[in-house]
Amino acid sequence: MNNVERHQFIINHLQQKGSVNVLELCKLLEVSSVTIRKDLKLLEGRQLLFRTHGGATLNNPYTIDRTxxxxxxxxxxxxxxxxxxxxxxxxxxxxxxxxxxxxxxxxxxxxxxxxxxxxxxxxxxxx
Incomplete structure (x- = not known):
């Protein structure tokens, strides 16, 4: 699986579950935690996810608009x-x-x- 496919998998998995953690993604994608962290950082830079301690979510929980x-x-x-x-x-x-x-x-x-x-x-x- 190349980088683009891996990134698409992470985004799809996030859309299904709402959040992901590094260890889970390591097992599913059979890559190291360093690779997953780099992927999450890159995807966050593209504003596709929000990194959390040990994982990521689709939205930044601190900027969700509330009335x-x-x-x-x-x-x-x-x-x-x-x-x-x-x-x-x-x-x-x-x-x-x-x-x-x-x-x-x-x-x-x-x-x-x-x-x-x-x-x-x-x-x-x-x-």
């Missing part, structure tokens, strides 16, 4: 704790810029009314 409503629920307690601490640092006559994101959205909810506070944001969910 804002889903993201709000992820680590909600931690976001609230961060938001409260950050909001406690805001004083009268401060000017703050709030970016977009669910953590800063939580902070915006925690801001207590203080005199002459200037807030700049481009995030609709914060305004």
């Amino acid at each position: 804002v409503f889903e993201k709000e629920k992820i680590q909600a307690a931690e976001k609230t704790a961060i938001a409260r601490e950050a909001a406690s640092l805001i004083m009268a006559n401060d000017s703050i810029i709030i970016a977009s994101g669910t953590t800063v959205q939580a902070m915006a909810r925690e801001i207590q009314p203080v005199g002459n506070l200037t807030v700049v944001t481009s995030a609709l969910n914060v305004s």
Whole structure:
């Protein structure tokens, strides 16, 4: 089996299973782990897969698009704790810029009314 055939096999196997590991591919393709790791690195460079510790998946689990409503629920307690601490640092006559994101959205909810506070944001969910 040549490189192109091996790469196609890896992609097909990934599409069927969702993830693969190096040892499994070594056995199936009868090649060394060094060869498989090189193949996975090359395929990742072509954005055909995402390498993980000991294998690969089709998608990068860290960039999967989620709605804002889903993201709000992820680590909600931690976001609230961060938001409260950050909001406690805001004083009268401060000017703050709030970016977009669910953590800063939580902070915006925690801001207590203080005199002459200037807030700049481009995030609709914060305004």
